[in-house]
Amino acid sequence: MRIVILGAGQAAASMAARLRANGHHGPLTVIGAEAAAPYQRPPLSKAYLLGDMSLDRLTLRAPEWWQEQEITLRLNECARSIDRETQEIVTEKGRIGYDILALTLGASPRRLPENIGGTLAGVHVIRNLADVDHLAPELQSGRRLVVVGGGYIGLEAAAVARKLGLDVALVEAAPRILSRVAAAETADMIRELHRKHGVEIIENVGVSRLNGDKRVSGVTLQNGRTLPADLVVTGIGVAPETALAQEAGLAVENGIAVDEYGQSSDPAIWAAGDCASFPHLGKRIRLESVGNAIDMAELVADNICGARKPYVAKPWFWSDQFDAKLQIAGLGNGHDHIVTRAGDRPHSGSVWYYSASRLLAVDALNDPRAYMIGKRLIEAGRSPTPEAIGAAADLKALLA
Template sequence: MNIVILGAGQAAASLAAKLRGIGHDGGITIIGEEAAFPYQRPPLSKAYLLGDMPLERLTLRADDWWQEQGITMLTGTRATRIDRIAGHIETTAGPVPYDQLALTLGAVPHRLPGQIGGDLGRVHTLRNLDDIAQLRPDLQAGRRLVVIGGGYIGLEAAAVARKLGLDVTLVEAAPRILGRVAAPETADMIRELHRAHGVDIIEGASVNRLLGADRVTSIELADGRSLPADLVVLGIGIAPETGLAADAGLVVDNGIACNARGQTSDPAIWAAGDCASFPWRGQRIRLESVGNAIDMAELVADNMLGAARDYDPKPWFWSDQYDAKLQIAGLNAGYDRTVSRPGEGAQSGSVWYYAQDRLIAVDALNDARAYMVGKRLIEAGRSPDPARVGDPSTPVKELL
C-alpha cells in the first residue's frame, strides 16, 4: 500500500514515523512546499526568533533519517490538485499516486488586505522559516515595533522584540488581550508581565490602515490615533488550509472535516493537525497545538492500517514569554466560573475553569505544580471543590 502525506510539518513527521514504527513496509511519500525537511514551529516565535535555538535543533529528524526509513521526501513541491478518481495528487513535480492519502496541511496566518497597507514592506507574519528570515534583519534595537493582535503569537513576538531592545506597542481590537482563549484573570497576569517589561498594550482599538510609501511608517487606529512604526508583526490568527480539500469535494467544516477516526468524507483520505476538525464530546473542534498534531497523526497512522480507534485528545498547550512559562491543560470552552490561585513566587499563579462544577481547564503561569495537578485531575475526570482550589493554605497536591 502506497501512502502519501500532503504537508510536511509536525503532523506529517509523526504520521510517517508511526507508520514505520507499527510495521508499514509500503511506500511513504511526504510532499511539502518548503525546501526544508519537517521542523518544529512553536520555537519560531520564541527561541529560534531570539537566536537561542539553531536550525539543526529545530528540525524534527536528521536529514538522513528519512532515507534510512525509506520515506520519499518531495520538498519544494506544491500540490495543485487532488484527483480522487485517478487516485493521485497533481504537483509541480508531476503526479504522485496514492492508495491512501493523509492531509497534514496545517494553517495559514491571516494578513491585512493590501488596500489598507497590508502589502507594505516590513509587515511580517510568523508561520515558517521564510517568515523568520525576513523578520530577523528588521529586529534591531531602538526600532519601533507595533504588534497587531493580542493572542499568543503576538505576545510571544512582543516578548522577543523587547528582549532584543525594540520599543514595542501591542494593539488588540477586542476589549482585552487573549479574549478568545483565556479568562480575564489569565489576561490580567499576562498584561502585567508585559507592562513590567515595557510593552505598551492598547486594547479595544482596531487598526484603520497602515501608512507608508514602500514600507510601513505608522499605524492609523480607528479612533484617529497614529502610532509610529518601523515594522509590524501580525498576530491576528490563522485559518486551516482547506483549499485543496474543498476543491476535491471533501467536506469542510471549521477545517477539513473528519470522523472520530480521522477519516474525511472520502474513505481513502485522512487528515490530522491544525487543518483537521473532528467530533469531541458533542461538538466539532479543531486544535492548534503540537500535542494534537502528534497525537492525531499517530492515531491516523494506526487507523490507516486498520486499528479503528476513535480520537479522544487530552489538550495541552504552552507559551513562553520572557522568562515566564504559561502552561494550559484542557479546553476552557463553555466555562461558567473561574477560580484563581496564587503561585509560590512572583508573577506566578493559576486560573481554574469550571463548567457546572466540573473542572475543564487550568492556566498556570510559572506554576508547574498547579499545571501538573490540574492536568491529572482533568484527565481523570475529577473536580476538586472550588473553595479548596482558591484557598492558598491548601497545598496544591492535596487537591488530588
C-alpha cells in the same frame, strides 16, 4: 499499499514515524511546499527568533533517518489538486499516486487587507521558517515595532522584540488581549508581565490603516491615534488549509471534517493536525497545538493500519514570554466560574475554569505544579469542587 502524506510539518513527521513503527513497509511519501525538512514551529517565535536556537536544532529528524526509514521526502513541491477518481496528487512537478492519502496541511496566517496597507514592506507574519528568517534581521535595537493582535503569537513576538531592545506597542481590537483563548484573569497576569517589561498594550481599538509609500512608517488606529512604526508584526490568527480538500469535494467544516477515527468523507483520505476538525464532546472542534498534531497524527497512523481507535483529545498548550511560561491544560470554552490561586513565587499563579461543578481547564503562569496537577485531574475526568481548589494548601492532595 502506497501512502502519501501531504504537508510536511509536525503532524507529518509524527505520522510517518508511527506508520513505520506499526509495520507499514510499503511506499511512504511526504510532500511539503517548503524547502526545509519537517521542523518544530513553536520555537520560531521564541528561541529561534531570538537567535538562541539554530536551524539544526529545529529539525525534527536528521536527514539520514528519512533515508533509513525509506521515506521519500518531496520538498519544495506545491500540490495543485487532488484527483480522487485516479487517486493521484497533482503537483507542479507531476502526478503522485496513492492508495491512502493523509492531509497534514496545517494552517496559514491571516493577513491585514491590502487596501489598508497590509502588503507594504516591513509588514510581517510569523508562521514558517521563511517568515522568521525575513523578520529577524529587522529586529534591531532602537527600532519601533507595532504588533497587531493580542493572541499568543503577537505577545510572543512583542516579548522577543523587547528583549532585543525595540520599542514595542501591541494593538488588540477586542476589549482585551487573549480574549478568544483565555479568561480575563489570565489576560490580567500577561498584561502586567508585558507592561513591566515596557510593552505598551493598547486594547479595544482596531487598526484603521498602515501608513507609508512602499514601506510601512506608521499605524493609524480607529480612534485617530497614529503609532510610528519601522516595522509591523501581524498576529491575528490562522485559517486552516482547506482549499485542496474543498476543491476535491471533501467535507469541510472549520477545517477538513473527519470522523472520530480521523477519516474524511472519502474513505481513502485522512487528515490530522491544524487543518482537521473532529468530534469532541458532542461538538466539532479544531485544535492548533503541537500536542494535537502529534497525538492525532499517531492515532490516524494507527487507524490506517487497522486499529479503529477513536481520537480522544487531551488539549494542552504553552507560551513562553520574557522569563515567564504559561502552561494550559484542557479547554475553557463554556466556563461559567473561575477560581484563581496565587503561585509560590512572584508573578505566578493559576486560573481554574469550571462549568457548574466540572473542571474544564487550568492556566498556570510560572506554576508548573498547578499545571501538572490540573492536567492529571482533567485527563482523569476528576473535578474537585471549586472550593477545594481555592482552599487547598497542597494541590497534590487533590490527586489522592
